[in-house]
Amino acid sequence: MEEKFLEIVDESGNLNSKLFSLIRIKILWALSELGEDGATARQIKNGLNIGNDGSTYSNLNALVDMGYLRMQKVPFESKENLELYTITPSGLEEWNKIKKWLDMLIGEEK
Structure with a gap:
């Protein structure tokens, strides 16, 4: 158990601490699932x-x-522009790091 704890702590050093907000993690997760289609701020x-x-x-x-x-x-209905958000390759890479760390944390590492 102590070894696993130390591994989780060590792995957390590879994560961007600015991401550790539930909202930011949820946004990365959702946009990683949507891929190139992305989503508008309202949809998010x-x-x-x-x-x-x-x-x-x-x-x-x-x-x-x-x-x-x-x-x-x-463009949307030729009068206004909507802001469409998509995940970047570095965003996807960071999401995968977070996902791996969360899997370790809950004991589902593959």
Whole structure:
């Protein structure tokens, strides 16, 4: 048990501590599943039950700033642009690290 604990602690050093917010982890997970299709901020907020627009956008912007998400404006009904978010290769790599660490933590390492 002590050996496993030490392995989990050691592995946590490979993770980006700025990601350790439930909202940010949920966003990375969801966008990793959606792949290149991505999602709008509204879809992310509603799909993940994130409380409000401010929380949604502050977390999306932080992930964009870290290079884990890409945001592009896409036309919608020819009058406004929607912000579409997709996961980047480095975001997917970081998500896989988090997923591996969480698997270790709950004892489901493969």
